[in-house]
Amino acid sequence: MSCPSAEVLRARAYLSRVAEPPSPALIALVDALGPVEAADRVRAADVPDLVAGETAARRTIDRSEADLAAAHAVGARLLVPEDPAWPHSALAACTLSGVATLAPPVALWVRGPRSAHELSDRAVAVVGARAATGYGTHLAGEFGAGLAAAGTTVVSGAAIGIDGAAHRGALAADGPTVAVLACGVDRAYPAGHATLLQRIAATGLVVSEYPPGSVPARHRFLVRNRLIAALGGGTVVVEAALRSGAQRTAIDTETLGRLVMAVPGPVTSGPSAGCHQLIRDGALLVTSVDDVLEAVGRLGVDLAPEPETAVRRTDGLGKAAALVHDALPAQGARDTRWLARESGVPPDAIRAALTELERRGLAQSRDGLWLLRAGGGVGG
Template identity: 70%
Template sequence: MVVESEPCSAQPSSSPPIAAPAVAVEVLRARAYLSRVAEPPAAALGVFVAQVGPVEAAERVRRGAVPDAVRAATGARRTVDRIDADLDAAAALGARLLAPEHPGWPHWAFAAFDNAGVRELAAPLALWVRGPASLLEVSERAVAVVGARAATGYGVHVAGDLAAGLAAAEYTVVSGAAFGIDAAAHRGALAARRPTVAVMACGVDRAYPAAHSELLARIAATGLVVSEYPPGAVPARHRFLVRNRLLAGIGAGTLVVEAGVRSGAQRTAADARALGRVVMAVPGPVTSGLSAGCHELLRHGATLVTRPEEVLEAVGRLGIDLAVDRPRPTRATDHLDKAQAAVHDALPTRAARDPRWLAMEAGLPLDVVRAGLIDLERLGLAEYRDGLWQRATPRR
């Protein structure tokens, strides 16, 4: 038996939501049960599901017929059956449950979790997603942009600019919808009219923080609001840290814009590094405590970025997405050779002098000075008058 999840049309979206592709209903129901029965990251349960499959895993968890590690993680909630309630709550919101069995599951993003071999970085058992975008597609070229909630005006400005630049280059900005840097990053991407992804530490039916309910609605209208927590789940503190690994995993790189020396953003960066992702940080004033975390990351090997191009170079295709250095100011004297430059340097701007005086001043042979003066005159950099030379301003 096969179902399509049916997003509710009440969804405030300009384009119609894309239904999650077909997956056997018993698999989807098993994943719904599993996503609630253990508190993420559920490493032991993940291993068990991989061994026996989601349907048998769910059935055996319910009965308590599981290895000890799985029992410890699922014992408290195994008798709770909210499968229908959760799927209905999601559908009512235009959200759906995305399972690893879906063709749209971003296996690439989560393969690194298994490779990292760190229990805290266990892959999610399923994801509740809200919005029309395909998580697989948007995570193909994605950067996590994270940072302090109590960001400065500088951080908010830079986060918005970088996110807009990344979005304009068709990269997906992934963040956590928090105050400060997160919100600025989402807004920058939205301003560039590109979908952005918010990964939540609570159910996708909750607006957290409440002041961001409109921002979350805008994100869900074209991009995705994502959570591994079932509908109704509250944003407990440890869930933010647990959630951060998903930001780090979905992004090809994690960019920290502003962060204190002990911050969630630094944790996300640590997760990104453990997952083999690129870690980038934006520098700021050394007098700002909110740049201190960034500077610490940079001192420990993160890539310093100041412009979207530099982010793209760090996360982009090897040898293709190279950032060109900033254009340099040029001067009329740039292409002079050594002797010409020395003669030009010796030329007075006001009083004119003869070649012999210039040779002494520049410490050069007289014939070299004479040749240099001819060159400089041709370039409009020296003026000859009554046997004497002085500096000239080049014609534009």
């Protein structure tokens, strides 16, 4: 695939402003006619009614040259489906879902050195509440760093709270991270994250379907969330209020056929309530980076290690041996007859049980009488 022509770039730049995303009818027209002819038809109002509905309000506005120049001025560029770096496989789920509100973007304005295609090949979205707790931001940072250290791209929305902590975690691990904005990539929103966005743009990618200068109108946050869900191979929700943008991202993730994961927290903590609701609704409960990698990773490569559990010396004992072990005195050896009564194990099975216990170092005999072996361990 060669690089897109200037004509294609101008057409897609025009189309990216002419309709408010998501614009499923326009996308279908572009797929059918190609961007150059589709743009011409939109300008001429020579389009089906559904496309006209999406484009009538702005069809006479063509700022494509100015937008491309504005992007260039801040080190950004227009990424189009005709470019080898376009994340085709990640965004295919948008088209395949058949859901109009999840329609793919007509183009992406991107800032940063990395290829969206490569970054989304192995990526996980980490999202959550703006009003996060210390617990939540700590975990988001841990997940961001752990995923990045494992070579997984961390995708998020650059918001205050969980999003920012996830991005920072990935940056701290020198890993790639992608911020998907609800405004132009030339804007620093939230203002407090201006430096963070610069750091992301320096090593990863800042992405938006909105042309330069676009303001972060409220509905755009919800519309933007589908791209976070699509660019991640699965979504981890760290903290989320009961009704929140993060829950919306989770719904989009599920609709796109991707895995929704949620991190539990104290039931006394409001920002964990949305995560608990998601888990009740079927999201996978994850407690660690290993859990996430196991769930979204390639089979056989990222299997999480078994949790470490204490191994007891009595593990694997048969029922009779376990009963006799419980009955064995720590002091004052007893005969097999006494042990049979005390343990309830039949006399003819006592000998085999004691042999098993002796072999495992749990019992010892003295002159035909039996007692616990020191260090054999007794617990309540």
